[in-house]
Amino acid sequence: MGGDGLVPGSARLHLVDGLPLLRPDEQVFEAMIKGWRNQQLARNLSSGYVDDRERTVRAFTRHADAMPWQWTPQHVDEWSADLRAVHGCVRSTLRNYQGSVRQFCDFLTNPAYGWVDECLRHFGTHPV
Template sequence: MVAEAPGSVRLALAPNVVLLNPEPAVSSAMKEGWARQQSARFLQASTIQPRLRLIQRFEDFTGLYPWQWTPADGEAFIVHLRSGAKPIQLSTARSYEVVTERVGRMSPRSINEAFVTARQDAGLDEDLDLHCLRHSYITHLTEFGYPARFVQEQVGHTHASTTAIYMGVSDEYRNQLLEASLKRRLGDDWDLK
């Protein structure tokens, strides 16, 4: 028998018991596994615990589980923290943004520099910029068959038409869609030959 990996939700759930509401147990197991990963990277409890508290605050604020969060939820949370009776400082809000394992905030400049280095190492066209990854991500999700609504939510778009602007599917994919549609419509009358 293969042992479950530490952090597996199956270790947190009782065997042969079907939960009517498994989301809280899954969320708790996710956070426990994440805390163990942080510990395995030699981060101290004094670093991990505030991060877990922040995740819990965010979960409480949104009323959603981590797998349901969108970029818009993150923005609303920061706006919420920056307003009210005791607003947080801008520097504190920035520390809640993209953070590396070593607690350093990744600036757009450092992300772009890493992209430029990777692009040059791969010998890609210099006209490609970091934003091209967003277009590629949306296109690949679409071509791999993910539902349109899922793709839209992944990139935080309110309208499907915005997501469509980013999509650049291949001719092969378009032909496959057209062929599948014709086969559904024409059934046995459809023949490519």
């Protein structure tokens, strides 16, 4: 926790209360990514490793054509099948990619960071 009582990566660090968002889906997603990045760096992970994880989550988001609060297990299954069958990813690479998405979801659903409440407030649903 920081000196202000906020957890690195929390929603309150990245979204200003009381201000309307112009493009809420894009702005909330970018704030989530930034928060996750800060949380990982606070855990002393290397910036290169954090960059790789971020690229993976962004690639999954593009493939799913959905934001994290809209993701379903089917999105992950289709993406995983595509990576293996079409792109020829080996199992270890695929597990690494899946692990990055899982860690991002763990971050988003952790109550300490406040993303569930933010998503409910903006979109009426939240990451699960």
